[in-house]
Amino acid sequence: MLGFNGTCPGPEIRQRQNDILRARVENGLEDGTLVHWHGIRLPNAMDGVNVLTQDVIIPNEGYEYRFPVSGSRCRNLLVSLPLPFLRTGRPRTVRPLIVEEPAPPDVDQDITAILFDIRLDDTGQFDMEFDRADFITAGRLGNLMTTFLSSEQARLGDHIRLRLINPTPDRIFEIRIDGLTGFCVAYDGMPLPELVSLGNLKLAPAQRIDIIADVTGDVILRETVPSGGEELGGIMLNGQRQIRSAPIAPLPANLVPAPGEITQTADLFMQGGAGDGAHGGFGGWAFNDVSGLPNKPLISARRDEAVQVRMVNDTAFPHGIHLHGHHFWETDQNGARTHLRDTTLVAPGETMTIVCVLDNPGAWMLHCHMLSHQADGMATWMQVS
Ligand SMILES: [Cu+2]
Incomplete structure (x- = not known):
């Protein structure tokens, strides 16, 4: 598999809004690669797209990405994706980049949940087989789905922020989450002007949903379609705190210009x-x-x-x-x-x-x-x- 800094998904990057992000990429792969900063509003030259914005970083070479994240415009929860990929059947890899508000909402835990889907062969190794049929149907879906959670324990009554990310190549996740009472507060890093109830959630590849909620039991992510409830991961109770009654409020809006004519x-x-x-x-x-x-x-x-x-x-x-x-x-x-x-x-x-x-x-x-x-x-x- 490919990884960042030795793991897949790679370690989380956290930046404050308006900070300058500097990332030195060293290409230790056998192929050329790039890093794309999905969902970030950045200068075009930093976008990491072969042909359009940048030549690939060749093996054993490096490149420094440097850009502000990102005025008052962007508060994106996102992933970065090295390219090129896939024509060889090899996956690209990802790591979360969390852009924090200047004054983040007060929560007991801020947890990142990376949905994951991978195809393994019968020996449990990453399946390198290239199957043409995958590409012209629903994509290269895996046979093992799971969730990487940055924390797997919480107290009953904890007030948490959960940042769901779907960085999979092709899998649309339809899920529900047991053990939480709260709301969706942002889609794709953009605060929702009104809170959206936590029902069935759908995340296409590359989509993100931010949730703020109270923990009311073991927090279990379950696939609703097609399996009807298969467990994708969970946050287990390890205690209890006094339940607070603070209401959940929408996050402050990002400054996006309203369209004229x-x-x-x-x-x-x-x-x-x-x-x-x-x-x-x-x-x-x-x-x-x-x-x-x-x-x-x-x-x-x-x-x-x-x-x-x-x-x-x-x-x-x-x-x-x-x-x-x-x-x-x-x-x-x-x-x-x-x-x-x-x-x-x-x-x-x-x-x-x-x-x-x-x-x-x-x-x-x-x-x-x-x-x-x-x-x-x-x-x-x-x-x-
Ligand atoms: Cu498509």
Whole structure:
């Protein structure tokens, strides 16, 4: 397997909002690699995307990433992903990067929960087999699911923050959490203006959910679909504290510019997959009849333009579409803006229109975050000048 600093997932990085993050990457792999700082609003040159922003770091060479995290704009809970990956069947690896608020909410424990999905062979080793069929269906799903929790003990009555991250290549997690009474307070690092109840939770690859809740029993994460309750990990009770009655409040909002008049609209037709015909380009998946990064961007915008992308999923599989360097609004059927996210899950047959203020200059990837689909061509980009 690949790892950061000897482990997978790698050790957590914690930064305060507005701090400068400096990360010296030494490539000890046999292949070129990069680090992408998913969900962080950063200068384009630091985005870690081969072709668009940076050449790969070759074996035995290093590179220093350096950027502020990130004005008052970004409070993202996120993962970093070395590329390239997958065409060889090898996974990329991840580590959490937690960006703390200047005045974080008062909790007894701040726990990171990394959902994990891996395919092992019959000897228990990482399965290196490359199966073409995975890439043109739901992706390279594993046969072992678990959760890496930064703490596995809590007291009855503890007031905790739980940061759920789905850094898996292709697995959509549908889960519920027993033993917690509380609310979702942020999606993809963006505070929710209103608290959302803790029911069934769904996380596409690369999505994150922040929860603030009281511990009312053993905290067990369970898969709801498809298994109907398989245990993914837990936080066990080891005592009791006096239950406090402090209400849970929404986190203070991040400063994201509200969109003015929409100046450009683009359609993004998702195509390909098993059973579909061929499309232009190299792979089994395509956007707008091009598989792989097109020469021209989907949208070329001047800085601060508000744009809209209508994403049409005519394929037989769900896709989690991610835009780099920005967050965007999902919209409902009436066109009203709903949640700010950086990755949106679009079900088969569904159309999702997103609205985004393109206020970060550079060339930014827009791609399916099912990494098997991305590796097989489901990627485009936006140019902001
Ligand atoms: Cu996809």
